Amino acid sequence: MNNLQLQQKYMDKEIAELEYFIKSDIDARELKRAIAVRMAISGNIYHEISLTLDVSNFFIGYWKKQFKTKGIEGIKLGHKGSKGYLTALQNTEVIEWLKNKKYWNLDELVTYF
Known part of the structure; x- marks a missing residue:
């Protein structure tokens, strides 16, 4: 060749x-x-x-x-984001808690955890 x-x-x-x-x-x-x-x-x-x-x-x-x-x-993206503050279990708990709420209040969410 x-x-x-x-x-x-x-x-x-x-x-x-x-x-x-x-x-x-x-x-x-x-x-x-x-x-x-x-x-x-x-x-x-x-x-x-x-x-x-x-x-x-x-x-x-x-x-x-x-x-x-x-x-x-x-050519791939170099930044993959930061690590989350919540564990996977905590994240699931928060989502379930929010699903059961009729309204969402940020102050209430902050004090929830």
């Missing part, structure tokens, strides 16, 4: 990886990143991608670089 064939094989592998990620249940922001990267790797010019997805050229270049260096993990 020559160098050009190896590059094409690697590019096809990257596109397949992106396609699989795009078809999974992902956040809209991750989806836009993945589509932009896939289009860039496929040879679309940044200006076309920018107009199609309503993103900047910087956005495309940044997420393409993230993908090239970190793979799919590079």
Whole structure:
């Protein structure tokens, strides 16, 4: 295999990886990143991608670089939120308590726990 064939094989592998990620249940922001990267790797010019997805050229270049260096993990959302204050059991108890109320009062909820 020559160098050009190896590059094409690697590019096809990257596109397949992106396609699989795009078809999974992902956040809209991750989806836009993945589509932009896939289009860039496929040879679309940044200006076309920018107009199609309503993103900047910087956005495309940044997420393409993230993908090239970190793979799919590079385009996933980094922040997963903070840990909740209530345990799963406490959360269930609060929800059941609220279901049995005719009206909700925030002060009453605060003092409940």
